[in-house]
Amino acid sequence: MNKYIIIGILVVVLIAGGGIYWFMQNQNSAGNALPYGATTTAQSPAPVIPVTPPPASAINHSPVPATNPAPTPTPPPAPLPMPATHAVTIQNFSFNPASITIKKGDTVVWTNKDPMGHTVTGNNGGPASQTISTNGTYSFTFNDVGTFGYHCSIHPSMKGTVVVTE
Ligand SMILES: [Cu+2]
Numbered sequence: 001m002n003k004y005i006i007i008g009i010l011v012v013v014l015i016a017g018g019g020i021y022w023f024m025q026n027q028n029s030a031g032n033a034l035p036y037g038a039t040t041t042a043q044s045p046a047p048v049i050p051v052t053p054p055p056a057s058a059i060n061h062s063p064v065p066a067t068n069p070a071p072t073p074t075p076p077p078a079p080l081p082m083p084a085t086h087a088v089t090i091q092n093f094s095f096n097p098a099s100i101t102i103k104k105g106d107t108v109v110w111t112n113k114d115p116m117g118h119t120v121t122g123n124n125g126g127p128a129s130q131t132i133s134t135n136g137t138y139s140f141t142f143n144d145v146g147t148f149g150y151h152c153s154i155h156p157s158m159k160g161t162v163v164v165t166e
Pocket residue numbers: 117118119152153154155158
């Protein structure tokens with residue numbers, strides 16, 4: 001009987017001691033945090049206040065320029081005028097059409113449908129063909145804006161005009 005009582009007391013003492021030890025541990029950790037309350041006070045205001053204002057002002061300024069770059073890449077639709085080719089027929093000792101209006105950079109192709117040779121000769125520069133034989137062609141690209149009169153050097157009565165616009 002006595003042995004059991006002693007064992008029971010020992011068990012109670014051990015449990016109590018363990019409980020006290022556990023309690024003391026908690027007391028120490030809690031006590032450490034409370035006495036050094038300065039650390040806790042320094043931690044809370046430091047992160048919250050300084051972090052909030054700088055980003056707000058920085059973000060407010062950046063979104064405005066950031067919005068502009070987006071619409072900037074929209075100017076691609078640039079109408080590139082494709083150079084065109086225009087046909088003039090030489091027939092019955094005349095140029096048809098006698099007057100043609102084209103864009104700068106366009107090309108005029110003359111085709112001789114007469115049984116005899118003709119030329120396309122600019123009155124003041126421009127086209128200057130050799131004799132164009134029957135069914136022969138002559139091409140000239142007009143890179144300058146202006147009105148260019150031309151004639152046939154073999155038959156000076158044959159006259160034509162090319163108007164070149166921008
Ligand atoms: Cu001619």
